[in-house]
Amino acid sequence: MLKFDVVSVTARTVALEVDNEECFYSPNRLNVYVNDEKVDEVNTNVFIIRNLMPNREYSVWLEDAVTGEKSERKVIRTKDETAVVNVKDFGAKGDGVSNDTSFIQAAIYACPPGGRVVFPQGIYLTAPVFLKSDITLELQRDAIIRGVKERELYPILPGALKSEDGEKGFYLASWEGNSAECFASLITGINVENVVITGEGTIDGNASFDTWWHEPKVKRIAWRPRTIFLSNCKNVLVEGITVKNSPSWTIHPLRCKNMKFIGLNIENPKDSPNTDGLNPESCDNVLILGVRFSVGDDCVAIKAGKRTADSSCSFEPSKNISVRNCLMEYGHGGVVIGSEMSGGVADVHVEKCIFNYTDRGIRIKTRRGRGGYIDGIYATKIKMNGVGTPFTINSYYFCDPDGKTEYVWSKEKLPVDERTPHIGGIHLNNITCINTQIAAAFIYGLPEAKIDNVVLKDIYVHFDVNAQPGYAEMLSFIEPMCRNGFYINNVKCLEIKNVKVENQLTEALIKLNIDEEHM
Numbered sequence: 065m066l067k068f069d070v071v072s073v074t075a076r077t078v079a080l081e082v083d084n085e086e087c088f089y090s091p092n093r094l095n096v097y098v099n100d101e102k103v104d105e106v107n108t109n110v111f112i113i114r115n116l117m118p119n120r121e122y123s124v125w126l127e128d129a130v131t132g133e134k135s136e137r138k139v140i141r142t143k144d145e146t147a148v149v150n151v152k153d154f155g156a157k158g159d160g161v162s163n164d165t166s167f168i169q170a171a172i173y174a175c176p177p178g179g180r181v182v183f184p185q186g187i188y189l190t191a192p193v194f195l196k197s198d199i200t201l202e203l204q205r206d207a208i209i210r211g212v213k214e215r216e217l218y219p220i221l222p223g224a225l226k227s228e229d230g231e232k233g234f235y236l237a238s239w240e241g242n243s244a245e246c247f248a249s250l251i252t253g254i255n256v257e258n259v260v261i262t263g264e265g266t267i268d269g270n271a272s273f274d275t276w277w278h279e280p281k282v283k284r285i286a287w288r289p290r291t292i293f294l295s296n297c298k299n300v301l302v303e304g305i306t307v308k309n310s311p312s313w314t315i316h317p318l319r320c321k322n323m324k325f326i327g328l329n330i331e332n333p334k335d336s337p338n339t340d341g342l343n344p345e346s347c348d349n350v351l352i353l354g355v356r357f358s359v360g361d362d363c364v365a366i367k368a369g370k371r372t373a374d375s376s377c378s379f380e381p382s383k384n385i386s387v388r389n390c391l392m393e394y395g396h397g398g399v400v401i402g403s404e405m406s407g408g409v410a411d412v413h414v415e416k417c418i419f420n421y422t423d424r425g426i427r428i429k430t431r432r433g434r435g436g437y438i439d440g441i442y443a444t445k446i447k448m449n450g451v452g453t454p455f456t457i458n459s460y461y462f463c464d465p466d467g468k469t470e471y472v473w474s475k476e477k478l479p480v481d482e483r484t485p486h487i488g489g490i491h492l493n494n495i496t497c498i499n500t501q502i503a504a505a506f507i508y509g510l511p512e513a514k515i516d517n518v519v520l521k522d523i524y525v526h527f528d529v530n531a532q533p534g535y536a537e538m539l540s541f542i543e544p545m546c547r548n549g550f551y552i553n554n555v556k557c558l559e560i561k562n563v564k565v566e567n568q569l570t571e572a573l574i575k576l577n578i579d580e581e582h583m
Contacts, residue, residue: 066135110354118145146178158186203265241370241404249293276311336360368407379407439488506536509554
């Protein structure tokens with residue numbers, strides 16, 4: 065019998081996830097029935113039923129369009145809704161020319177708790193707008209929220225808000241792991257909760273190489289905005305919409321709890337700088353489900369702050385994060401942890417995802433100076449195609465001005481202190497990689513703090529015979545590789561079972577400085 069789970073319910077939508085063994089796509093197309101009426105036909109494991117009425121019961125079931133197999137029925141009650149607020153009633157033109165900022169902001173703040181702010185079809189040119197708690201933003205089909213190009217129209221968020229006695233009171237914004245002043249993002253939420261952003265429309269950051277992508281590492285007035293920035297928020301659902309052309313990271317939750325990102329389409333050009341797809345930083349309980357990524361940097365990058373010589377903030381961990389049934393089509397990495405991880409990252413589960421043509425697949429990056437820990441990382445049921453290096457753990461990542469110092473690149477055993485990062489258990493299971501390019505894996509721990517435990521189980525890596533040399537990871541003094549096997553160095557306990565490599569030009573397994581090994 066077909067099985068499915070209900071993963072979110074709003075006043076107008078229900079998101080479902082099919083329970084099968086496939087990655088992202090269902091084996092056959094599925095007919096979706098609501099109250100015995102066919103409302104959709106889908107081919108993905110995660111999808112959204114739309115245009116429902118508030119506070120009403122619906123009977124939902126699925127049917128395999130090829131075999132006729134049916135699921136059980138589930139009765140779902142939508143949530144209540146207090147009011148509908150149309151931004152055009154507040155003066156927004158939606159003509160792509162007029163500046164609609166103040167009208168959109170007025171509609172948001174006029175919306176009562178439990179209400180829905182609606183963007184009908186149109187192009188809404190706007191500077192950043194700020195969310196408030198207990199509302200829904202709905203972008204209807206062919207509705208586009210588009211950012212203005214002039215950075216002078218973007219408010220500046222200080223890195224932190226201080227109390228009257230001068231002590232830091234509220235961590236507000238960050239740039240690459242450090243508290244820093246940044247431009248507000250097109251959609252900004254600060255300390256809000258119970259918010260839904262939904263619909264079939266688009267949020268367009270409107271960045272280009274003439275504006276935000278020009279000289280991306282130069283701070284001009286403030287650091288670049290994201291497209292959606294959520295700081296210290298709780299219980300936020302973002303579902304269904306397209307988010308594209310981001311000035312920097314596309315969606316950035318910072319110090320948030322209980323977040324769901326479902327059925328999104330995140331698009332940035334392959335050569336756009338630092339346009340990561342979704343970067344939970346120091347967050348707890350995050351679900352990234354059924355999201356399609358094609359970006360200019362990492363697709364998902366899990367972070368937890370960055371220790372530096374002048375760090376003055378406390379570090380918070382990222383934990384309880386699930387990435388499931390997602391499609392990563394382009395990007396530097398599929399699911400990445402670090403390199404900003406000084407607060408610690410734990411309990412990350414990546415499952416039933418597809419990585420196509422990303423530079424790396426599962427990627428962990430850190431270095432001396434970061435401190436912190438990475439532990440409890442699980443990746444299973446993943447398919448990769450054309451990925452440069454499917455698995456990397458790099459303890460010598462050479463980012464930042466001091467990243468190429470001897471302290472970072474030295475392969476000698478150095479003293480262990482608060483700056484030494486710790487990598488615990490990494491579990492990789494049931495993963496198939498075809499048309500691989502550079503190396504099956506590049507795993508390199510520190511000699512003074514070896515990786516605790518690496519488990520490689522039921523993994524198949526097939527190399528493209530026409531592959532070209534490249535760099536498996538970003539660290540000093542590495543040589544290019546091509547069709548290299550599993551390179552593993554400085555691991556306490558290595559467990560390998562049913563690992564197969566084809567078309568490699570080196571030994572399948574290159575193991576150095578392994579304390580304990582189980583085959």
